Amino acid sequence: MTKSNIALLVLLAVVASLPLFGGAYALRLGTIACMYAIMALSWNVVGGFAGYPSFATAAFFGFGAYTAGVLLNKGLPLWLCVVIAAVTALLIAAVLGAALLRLRGHYFAIASLSLVEVLRELVNNATDLTGGGMGLNIPLGSGSGVLAEAMFFFYAMWILLLLTVLMVMAVAGSKLGFGLACIRQNETASSMVGLNTTLYKSIAFGLSACFVSAAGGVYAAWVHYIDPSDVFDILYSVKPIVMALMGGLGSPLGVACGAFLYLGLEEVVWRNYIQIHTGVLGLIIVLLLLFLPHGLISLRPANLWRRVKHV
């Protein structure tokens, strides 16, 4: 176990102790923080480890939200819905990945972006099943009180985050992670030396979809109402990338810190400048890319006077 992995687990433990210090508002922020961290860490598997610029996060988030939402309406228990959402997303993403990940660079980016559009339109038009543009109401829980429910969803999201972190650590330390790093550096060469790149990329894509989808399921149960333009929001695809860039591409600890930092920034901007919050978000993105392309993790004293260079 490396130092940064231990630091990441310690960070998680700190997040878990949040209910000791704060009320309902802190719990809500904590739940979103866990959700963002799940998305950013998951994206990092395909975007950071394998170097494929995926914009499909929103597609799987929405997919999970709707899968769980529809099943919850059929009366299934929450944990089962979330498991089903995760497993189906894993399988679908792995199959789609085998086809989509043959594309490189811009073409892959556009294909993954269109995946979001396709799913949103499908959900929009399948009115019988999903309620279409009217959205989907999800039955309330047992009615155990506001704070108890907030606590429940916070820990549900936190457990998902813990699983995601364990998955990312397992991938990073395994042959799979090594293979993905090879693919990032030189895909043609790695397939020449006998690496089954299609298989590796598909697994990575599937893993990156599975926990995002589960988080979507918990999110749907948490907010009780979802609609296509909310859960298939393209911002859900871009935010994880910004978080990863903010924290430092490829490093799980950096990415998780990036997610928390991003949420903090977003909350401050949202509270103070609600009318222009997306504009401020855009400004943050631009400044980040211009001045800190390697993320916060590069802010070590030794690196400060090195010239900024893109990988």
Next chain:
Amino acid sequence: MHAAQILVNAVVLGCLYACIAIGFSLVWGVLNVINLIHGSFIVLGAYLAFGLYNALHISPWYSIAVAAPLFFVLGYLLQRLLLNRVITAPVLVTLTMTFGLDLILNNAMIYFFKADYRKLTLTPSLGSVSIFDVVVPVDRLIATVSALALTGLLYLLLRRSRVGRAIVAVRLDRDAAVLMGVDVKSIYAIAFGLGAALAGCAGVLMALIFPISPLTSSGYLGKAFVVCVLGGLGSVSGALAGGLLLALVEGIGSTFFGPAHATTLSFILLIVFLILRPQGLLGRKGFE
């Protein structure tokens, strides 16, 4: 006659789609940047036409002459000052960068113009022409012809002018172009400016036909994606072919499956094309 009407609609819409996509295709081809601000530029162009018509009664045909230089300068400066700094970075960085810029521009438009849908209504209305049973509104016809003219203009520019040849040279082989004495940075900025100018002009034409709102920008951007991939990146004729094909597929699709499924169909077509024929219908390497 039903079939003829669908076909005519497709041709009219297809030329407009080509006009939307052509600037996007130019920037992607020459700079290797997926320019996500393109949709917002189009909407900004539409607001320009709307404002000029309502405040000063300048008809949209003349607004094109205002929009083109204005957007060229805007695009040129954006490229020179901001995008040139990250132009050599990987896809992820340039794409996220243009996304950030798009967020800023789009938010600014929502802030200043509000998100309401507006419509540029010409008074008196131009009516429509009908040949046999095929009906085409005149404003749509004029927009189509203008779109074709703009497309033709770009073709001539790339083919005949010195700057155009330099742009094509950079597109074909950046390093060789540098060795031949082409100032790549300035060519990048000019190409981006041209892309922005085309987007602005396309926006003016769109204002004649479609409702105007900052919220429509992602729709235009999506169309540009699909047209570029269908037609093949990097040629004026490719954009035309892609635009026509997309309009035809949408027309036939909405006749048989209902208009709600047209967008789904076009994006599924996009993914199929990306997987099976990523070079597009008329794909080849050079930009004319």
